[in-house]
Amino acid sequence: MKYEFYPRGVCSRKIDFEIDENGILHNVSFTGGCNGNLKAISRLVEGKDASEVMKILEGNICGGRGTSCADQFAKAIKERL
Numbered sequence: 001m002k003y004e005f006y007p008r009g010v011c012s013r014k015i016d017f018e019i020d021e022n023g024i025l026h027n028v029s030f031t032g033g034c035n036g037n038l039k040a041i042s043r044l045v046e047g048k049d050a051s052e053v054m055k056i057l058e059g060n061i062c063g064g065r066g067t068s069c070a071d072q073f074a075k076a077i078k079e080r081l
Contacts, residue, residue, distance in 0.1 A: 002027075005076035010062065012038060012069045015076050023050050023081070033069045041070060050077050 005015040012033030018026040025045050030038035045053045054077040062068035 001080075003076065003080055005072070005079070007067075007069065007072035007076075009065050009067045010069045010072050012072070015069075015073055017073075017076065019050050019077070019080055024048065025050050025053060025077075028073070030069060030073075038069055041073070051081060054078055054081070 002018050003016070005017075006013070007015060010033065012030045014031040015028070016031075017028040020026060025048055028042040028045055030042065041057075054074045056074075057070040058074035058078075060068050060070045060074075062071075
């Protein structure tokens with residue numbers, strides 16, 4: 001299934017991703033934010049188990065924001081599982 005998530009409190013404005021019937025992530029892309037870092041996250045998580053990625057990224061913070069684009073992606077995955 002294809003999903004859209006609109007993060008809060010971070011520089012990225014939208015996260016698109018797919019989770020297949022086996023719980024595997026595909027086609028992750030971020031709109032806005034730190035382009036190079038977010039492209040790297042997208043490549044690193046491609047083909048990985050969504051629940052494992054969620055556990056790894058959850059709680060990762062950026063500056064004093066209390067969240068990050070990675071943490072927001074973990075929240076997006078959590079909503080979809």
